[in-house]
Structure formats: structure tokens, C-alpha cells
Amino acid sequence: xxxxxxxxxxxxxxxxxxxxxxxxxxxxxxxxxxxxxxxxxxxxxxxxxxxxxxxxxxxxxxxxxxxxxxxxxxxxxxxxxxxxxxxxxxxxxxxxxxxxxxxxxxxxxxxxxxxxxxxxxxxxxxxxxxxxxxxxxxxxxxxxxxxxxxxxxxxxxxxxxxxxxxxxxxxxxxxxxxxxxxxxxxxxxxxxxxxxxxxxxxxxxxxxxxxxxxxxxxxxxxxxxxxxxxxxxxxxxxxxxxxxxxxxxxxxxxxxxxxxxxxxxxxxxxxxxxxxxxxxxxxxxxxxxxxxxxxxxxxxxxxxxxxxxxxxxxxxxxxxxxxxxxxxxxxxxxxxxxxxxxxxxxxxxxxxxxxxxxxxxxxxxxxxxxxxxxxxxxxxxxxxxxxxxxxxxxxxxxxxxxxxxx
Numbered sequence: 001x002x003x004x005x006x007x008x009x010x011x012x013x014x015x016x017x018x019x020x021x022x023x024x025x026x027x028x029x030x031x032x033x034x035x036x037x038x039x040x041x042x043x044x045x046x047x048x049x050x051x052x053x054x055x056x057x058x059x060x061x062x063x064x065x066x067x068x069x070x071x072x073x074x075x076x077x078x079x080x081x082x083x084x085x086x087x088x089x090x091x092x093x094x095x096x097x098x099x100x101x102x103x104x105x106x107x108x109x110x111x112x113x114x115x116x117x118x119x120x121x122x123x124x125x126x127x128x129x130x131x132x133x134x135x136x137x138x139x140x141x142x143x144x145x146x147x148x149x150x151x152x153x154x155x156x157x158x159x160x161x162x163x164x165x166x167x168x169x170x171x172x173x174x175x176x177x178x179x180x181x182x183x184x185x186x187x188x189x190x191x192x193x194x195x196x197x198x199x200x201x202x203x204x205x206x207x208x209x210x211x212x213x214x215x216x217x218x219x220x221x222x223x224x225x226x227x228x229x230x231x232x233x234x235x236x237x238x239x240x241x242x243x244x245x246x247x248x249x250x251x252x253x254x255x256x257x258x259x260x261x262x263x264x265x266x267x268x269x270x271x272x273x274x275x276x277x278x279x280x281x282x283x284x285x286x287x288x289x290x291x292x293x294x295x296x297x298x299x300x301x302x303x304x305x306x307x308x309x310x311x312x313x314x315x316x317x318x319x320x321x322x323x324x325x326x327x328x329x330x331x332x333x334x335x336x337x338x339x340x341x342x343x344x345x346x347x348x349x350x351x352x353x354x355x356x357x358x359x360x361x362x363x364x365x366x367x368x369x370x371x372x373x374x375x376x377x378x379x380x381x382x383x384x385x386x387x388x389x390x391x392x393x394x395x396x397x398x399x400x401x402x403x404x405x406x
Contacts, residue, residue, distance in 0.1 A: 012172060016043075020179045027296060029053075029187030030079075030221070031243035033063035036180045040152060041065060043176060044135060044169035047154040047162070051139070052093055053188065054148050058084045059097055062148065069127055077399030080218070089116040093149045096136045100146060102174050105134040106164040135165040137174050139181040147184045150177055194250050205256045205264045211404045212353060213250040218400040219349035220249035224342070226389050240295075248299040249346045252307050255285025279316045282308055283330070286323050299342050306343035307350060309334045310381045315347075336383075344383045348374070348390060351381070352397070357406065 019039045026032050033051045041049055048066040052059035061083050070076045087097045095117040096103050105111060108119040108131045124131055133155050139148040152173065155165045198213050224245050228238040256264060259281050263274045270278060285304025292298045305323070309315035313335030320331055339347075355373065358364045365373075371391075378387040390397070 013175075016172065016176050016179070019176065020183070023180060023183040025240070026183070026243050027187070027190050028243045028246045029184070029191050030063065030218075030246060031239060032183050032187040034065075035239065036150065036177075036184070037063055037065045040150060040173050040176060040180075043172050044152050044165055045156050046135070046152040046165075047156055048129075049150065049152040051151075051184075052085065052097075052149045053184070054087075054097065054146055055084070058086055059093055059149060060084045066129070066153075069129060077396045080396070080399040080403040082403040090118065092117050092119065092134065092136050093151055096138050096151075097146065097149050100138050100140060102138065102170065103134075103136045104165050104170050105136075107132055108134055132162045133164045135169060135173060137177045139177055139184055141181045141185055142178065145181075145185065147181050147188070190247070194247055197251065197254060201254050201257055204259070204261065205253070209406065211406050212357065213252075214404045215353050215400055216252065216346065216349045217246040217250040218404070219352065219397060220342075220345050221246040222393055222396050222400070223345050223349060223386060223389055226393050227341075227345070227386065230389070244296050244299045245303075245342050245345065247296060248303050248342065249349065251285070251300050252303050252346050252350060253281060253285065254288060255281040255283065255304055258284035279308070279330075282306070282317050283320070283323060283328070286320075290323055302340040303343050303346050306334065306339050307346045309339045309343060309347070311336055311339070311344070311383050312380045315339075315381075339383075344386060348382050348386050351377075352390070356401065 023032060023035055026035060037049050037051060040046070047068055048064075050064040051062045053062045061081055064078050064081070066078070070078060085091050085094055087094050089095045089098055092103065092105070105119075109121075111117070111119055119131070119134075121131075123129065131153050133153070135152040135155070137150050137152075138146055139150055140146050150173075152165070154162045155169065157163045195210050195213075198210055202209055221242050225238060225242050228241070233241075259278060263270065263278055266274070282305050286301055289297050289301035289304060292301060305317070305320075308317070310333070313333045315333050316330060318331040318333040319338075320328060322328060352370065352374065355365045355370045356367075374382065374387055374390065378384045
């Protein structure tokens with residue numbers, strides 16, 4: 001029996017290390033949080049869970065899973081809810097963030113009155129859910145840096161009945177969480193690095209804001225995921241590409257750093273000559289990612305260069321033989337499947353955001369105007385299948401828009 005227990009512990013530890021290794025291949029914080037929640041729930045047989053990210057004296061909602069309320073791996077507006085919780089002993093996640101100690105609760109509605117924290121039933125009331133057992137764990141790196149809190153909800157037994165979290169889960173999940181915290185810290189830094197590059201572009205183009213690119217990145221990620229599910233894409237491949245497209249889409253217009261201020265900051269309509277100059281931002285963006293050392297570089301190249309190509313072959317910059325050549329000329333526009341999928345997705349995401357946002361030279365359009373335009377451009381500007389996908393996830397699109405408001 002001792003041998004069997006030791007052998008099981010060894011196999012479980014090896015499994016956790018493999019999960020951590022898979023986390024190390026992900027780049028974006030949202031994909032990392034999704035993966036952490038999934039693996040922690042597998043370890044503990046939890047029905048639901050959420051992760052909060054540490055921001056100075058508060059916790060910001062980061063990600064959520066709930067098998068009862070929405071299907072796994074499908075687009076859900078619940079992921080894009082935006083709220084914060086103070087780090088204090090009044091809430092369960094705040095208490096765990098404050099003390100740095102895991103907390104297991106067998107029944108959220110029967111917490112002893114001598115505990116300082118209380119369970120907030122607002123989520124249950126809003127969605128008709130019943131929270132019972134809870135396991136709340138701090139996400140802390142080996143250097144003692146607290147990066148967030150993970151809360152798992154409603155452990156289930158083999159009969160699918162809700163039970164308290166087992167002693168085994170209370171031991172294994174913190175082990176996984178402590179290793180996963182490093183990936184969370186890295187994901188936050190990666191997102192911040194991308195936003196710094198965007199802020200550099202914003203110095204030149206006031207419309208290229210952090211909220212704009214986070215909307216476009218999120219639209220693109222959810223459009224891709226829904227498309228990939230429809231095409232029966234392998235789940236691991238889907239998550240890797242969703243991870244990449246969110247970050248790469250955020251850099252779609254970084255080539256504008258090469259466009260003169262007189263054009264970028266012009267408040268009115270561009271002349272034909274000025275518009276021709278503006279078109280070169282796609283080439284400049286492609287050049288920034290031409291020396292590719294990663295899959296993220298490759299996708300960033302595809303998107304930056306091709307996000308203004310059109311499905312009907314009337315976009316720009318067209319086919320290019322040597323993008324780094326001083327004498328380079330733009331060529332015949334690409335069309336249909338000649339345009340990389342990632343760029344076709346970002347084309348739709350970018351136009352939607354541009355139409356729905358207020359600019360110095362225009363007011364934001366109404367939803368009716370925008371939707372009519374997108375439908376009319378199906379098969380012309382946009383991939384028809386992606387237009388169909390867009391309208392299937394419109395509630396998620398609106399949730400993203402609400403989270404990343406200007």
C-alpha cells in the first residue's frame with residue numbers, strides 16, 4: 001500500500017510538471033488563465049472556478065469557467081466581465097490574497113459567524129447557480145510574489161454530486177498553483193510589453209490606443225475560436241492559435257510609426273496622395289516582423305501586412321516579392337484564401353471597432369448602421385464565413401466592447 005501511494009504521488013507530480021511545461025508555451029495572459037483554470041479543475045473535479053489578478057491594493061477579475069452555465073471552449077461574454085475586489089478580510093478571495101493561505105469551505109452558505117469574511121451570493125442570484133464547496137488558493141511565485149487568487153467551486157464525486165474538496169485536492173491544487181503563478185506573472189508582463197509598443201505608436205497616431213487594440217485582439221481571439229470549433233480544430237492547436245492571434249492582432253497597426261505626422265494626425269479626409277502614403281503602414285508593419293524567431297512573429301507579420309487586403313481582391317498592399325527591398329513595389333492584391341486567416345479575422349475586427357468608435361473626424365455609428373455595413377461587405381471586404389461567425393457571437397463582441405471602453 002505504501003508503494004502504491006508513493007507511486008501515485010510520483011505520477012501525479014509528474015503530471016503536474018507536464019501541465020506546467022505546457023503553460024510555458026503560452027504567451028497571452030487570457031490563454032494562460034484559461035489553461036490554469038482548466039487544469040486545476042481537472043485535478044480537483046470542480047464544476048466552476050475563477051481567477052483574479054493582483055493590482056496593487058485590489059484584485060481584478062481575470063477569467064471564469066462554469067460547466068453548468070456555459071459550455072467549455074465556446075465564446076462567452078462572462079469572460080469579459082470587468083470588476084475589482086478590495087484586498088481585505090471581508091471577502092473570501094480578498095482574505096486569501098491578504099493572508100497568502102489557501103482556504104477550503106465545505107458550504108458557502110454556512111460559514112461560521114466568527115470568520116471575518118462572508119460569501120457574496122450575487123453571482124448565484126444573477127445566474128441561478130448554487131455555490132456550495134469552495135477551494136480558494138493564492139497564486140504566489142517561488143520568490144514570494146503574489147500575482148493573484150484562484151477560486152474553485154463545487155467539487156463533484158463520481159456520481160456527479162457536489163461534495164467538499166478532498167484532502168488530496170487541497171494538497172495538489174496549491175502545488176500546481178504555485179508553479180502556475182510564474183506563468184501568470186509572465187503573461188501579465190507580455191501583455192504590458194505589447195501595450196508599451198502600442199503606446200509608442202499612440203505617440204504618433206492618437207487613435208491607436210490601448211483600449212482599441214485590446215478590443216481588436218479580443219474580437220479576433222473569439223472570432224477565431226468560434227471558427228475553429230466549427231472546423232473541428234484540435235483543441236490544443238486551437239488554444240495555441242487563439243493565444244497567438246490575440247497578441248498579434250494588438251500589433252496590427254504598429255507600422256504606422258513610419259507614417260508622417262501630417263498624415264496620421266490630419267483631422268479631415270486624406271487626399272488620394274496622402275491615402276497612398278498611409279497604405280504603406282502595412283508594409284512597414286510587415287518589415288518589423290520580417291526577421292521571425294517565433295510563431296508570434298510569424299502571425300504578427302501576416303496580420304500587419306495583410307489586414308487591409310479584401311476578400312474580393314481590392315485591398316492593399318498586394319503580393320510582394322521582397323518586403324525589405326528599398327525598391328520594393330506593391331503588387332496584385334490578394335483575395336479569398338490567399339489572405340491568411342488571421343488577417344481576414346483582424347480585417348473584420350478592426351473595421352467593426354473603427355465604425356463603433358468615436359474619432360476626431362467622426363461620431364461612432366449605431367449598431368444598425370454597423371451591422372448593415374458588415375452584412376453588405378460580406379463577400380466583398382470580408383470573408384463571408386467570418387461575417388456569419390461575427391453575428392453568432394455578437395453578445396460576446398458587445399461584452400468585450402463594454403470591458404475595454406475608451
